[in-house]
Amino acid sequence: MDQSNYRLPKRKDGQKTFDNIIETGKKLFSKNGYQATSINEIIEKSGIATGTFYLYFDDKFALYSYVLSKYRKSIRKAISEGIQHAETRYEKERLGLRAFLKFAWQDPLAYRIIWESMFADKELFREYYETFSHDYVRQLDAAVKHGEVRDDIDLETLSYVLMGISNFVGLQVLFRDTLTDIDLDRITDNVMKVLKSGMFRS
Amino acid sequence: MDQSNYRLPKRKDGQKTFDNIIETGKKLFSKNGYQATSINEIIEKSGIATGTFYLYFDDKFALYSYVLSKYRKSIRKAISEGIQHAETRYEKERLGLRAFLKFAWQDPLAYRIIWESMFADKELFREYYETFSHDYVRQLDAAVKHGEVRDDIDLETLSYVLMGISNFVGLQVLFRDTLTDIDLDRITDNVMKVLKSGMFRS
Numbered sequence: 001m002d003q004s005n006y007r008l009p010k011r012k013d014g015q016k017t018f019d020n021i022i023e024t025g026k027k028l029f030s031k032n033g034y035q036a037t038s039i040n041e042i043i044e045k046s047g048i049a050t051g052t053f054y055l056y057f058d059d060k061f062a063l064y065s066y067v068l069s070k071y072r073k074s075i076r077k078a079i080s081e082g083i084q085h086a087e088t089r090y091e092k093e094r095l096g097l098r099a100f101l102k103f104a105w106q107d108p109l110a111y112r113i114i115w116e117s118m119f120a121d122k123e124l125f126r127e128y129y130e131t132f133s134h135d136y137v138r139q140l141d142a143a144v145k146h147g148e149v150r151d152d153i154d155l156e157t158l159s160y161v162l163m164g165i166s167n168f169v170g171l172q173v174l175f176r177d178t179l180t181d182i183d184l185d186r187i188t189d190n191v192m193k194v195l196k197s198g199m200f201r202s
Numbered sequence: 203m204d205q206s207n208y209r210l211p212k213r214k215d216g217q218k219t220f221d222n223i224i225e226t227g228k229k230l231f232s233k234n235g236y237q238a239t240s241i242n243e244i245i246e247k248s249g250i251a252t253g254t255f256y257l258y259f260d261d262k263f264a265l266y267s268y269v270l271s272k273y274r275k276s277i278r279k280a281i282s283e284g285i286q287h288a289e290t291r292y293e294k295e296r297l298g299l300r301a302f303l304k305f306a307w308q309d310p311l312a313y314r315i316i317w318e319s320m321f322a323d324k325e326l327f328r329e330y331y332e333t334f335s336h337d338y339v340r341q342l343d344a345a346v347k348h349g350e351v352r353d354d355i356d357l358e359t360l361s362y363v364l365m366g367i368s369n370f371v372g373l374q375v376l377f378r379d380t381l382t383d384i385d386l387d388r389i390t391d392n393v394m395k396v397l398k399s400g401m402f403r404s
Contacts, residue, residue: 168369
C-alpha cells in the first residue's frame with residue numbers, strides 16, 4: 001500500500017481536524033460503503049473547508065486506505081496486547097482469538113470497513129489478507145519447529161482456516177444482542193476445543 | 203426476506219429480458235457495489251426501457267435481493283450436488299467444502315455480492331448467515347446423535363467455525379492465479395486433516 005498519499009498534521013489543532021476527518025470517513029464508509037461516499041459529503045459532515053481536506057489527503061482513496069491501515073494496526077495491537085502473557089502457541093491462539101472477538105464487538109465499524117475493502121480496491125483487500133496470512137505462516141512454522149503444531153498440514157491453508165474462524169465467529173458475536181465476558185470465554189473455549197485436537201500436538 | 207417485490211416473466215422473450223437485467227445487475231453490483239449502482243445504470247447497460255425494469259422489479263433493492271437469493275440457491279445446489287454420494291458427515295463436509303471452493307473459483311462475483319450484502323442491508327446479511335447457521339446446526343446435531351461428531355462442542359459456534367473455514371479458504375483459492383483439480387483436492391485434504399481430529403470422533 002502506497003502511504004505517501006496522505007500528510008500527517010504538524011500541530012495540535014491540525015491533529016483535531018485530521019482526527020475529525022478520519023472519524024467522519026469511518027462513519028460514512030461503514031454506513032454507505034466506499035463507492036457511495038463522496039469527498040463532498042465527508043467535507044460537509046466534517047464541517048471543514050474543501051482545501052482543508054486536501055491539506056491532508058490526496059483523494060477519497062487516500063483517506064480510505066489510511067482508515068484501513070489504522071484498523072489493521074489497531075486489530076494487531078488488540079491481539080498483541082491480548083497475547084502478551086501467552087507462552088505457548090496454544091495460549092497465543094486462545095488469547096488472540098478472544099482479543100479479536102472483543103475488538104469486533106467493541107468496534108463493529110472496523111468489521112464493515114475491512115469486509116467492504118473488496119469493493120473499494122480488490123488489490124487492497126487481497127494484500128490485507130495475504131499479509132496477514134504470511135505473518136501467520138511464519139508464526140505457525142516456528143510452532144511446528146517447536147513441536148507444538150502438527151507438521152502434516154499446509155500452513156498457508158491453516159492460516160486461512162484460522163483467519164476464517166476468527167472472522168466468522170466474530171460475526172456470530174456481532175449478531176448477538178448482548179455479550180458478557182463469560183459469553184466471550186465460552187465461545188472462545190468452544191473454538192479452542194476444535195483447534196486443540198485439530199492442529200496442536202497432544 | 204420479502205420476495206413479493208419482484209415479478210417473474212410469463213413468456214420466453216420476457217425471460218430473456220429478465221435474465222439480462224439479472225446479469226447486468228450482478229456485474230454492476232459486484233464491480234461497484236450496491237450503493238454506487240443506480241437503477242438508471244442498470245437500465246442503460248441492459249439496453250431496456252425504464253418501464254421494462256419496473257415490470258419485473260419494484261426497485262434496486264428488489265433486484266439485489268433477488269440476485270442474492272439466486273446465489274444462495276446456486277451455492278446450495280452446488281454443495282448438494284457435490285455431496286450426493288456422501289454417506290457420512292465427514293464425507294459431506296469434505297465434498298461440500300470441495301464443491302464450495304470450486305463454486306467460488308468459477309463464480310467469483312457470487313463471493314463479492316454476498317460479502318457486500320452487509321452494506322446493502324445489514325439485516326439481509328445477518329439473515330443470510332443465520333439461516334445457513336441454523337441449517338448447519340440441525341445437520342451437525344444429527345451427526346452428534348449418530349456418534350460421528352463430538353458431543354462437547356457448542357454447535358452454533360461450530361457452524362460459524364465451518365462457514366468461516368469455507369469462506370476464507372475460498373479467498374485463498376480466489377487469490378490464486380491458477381487452480382487445478384489436484385490443487386483443489388490438496389487444499390480440501392489439508393482442511394479435512396484439521397476437522398478430522400478437531401470435530402469428528404475417531
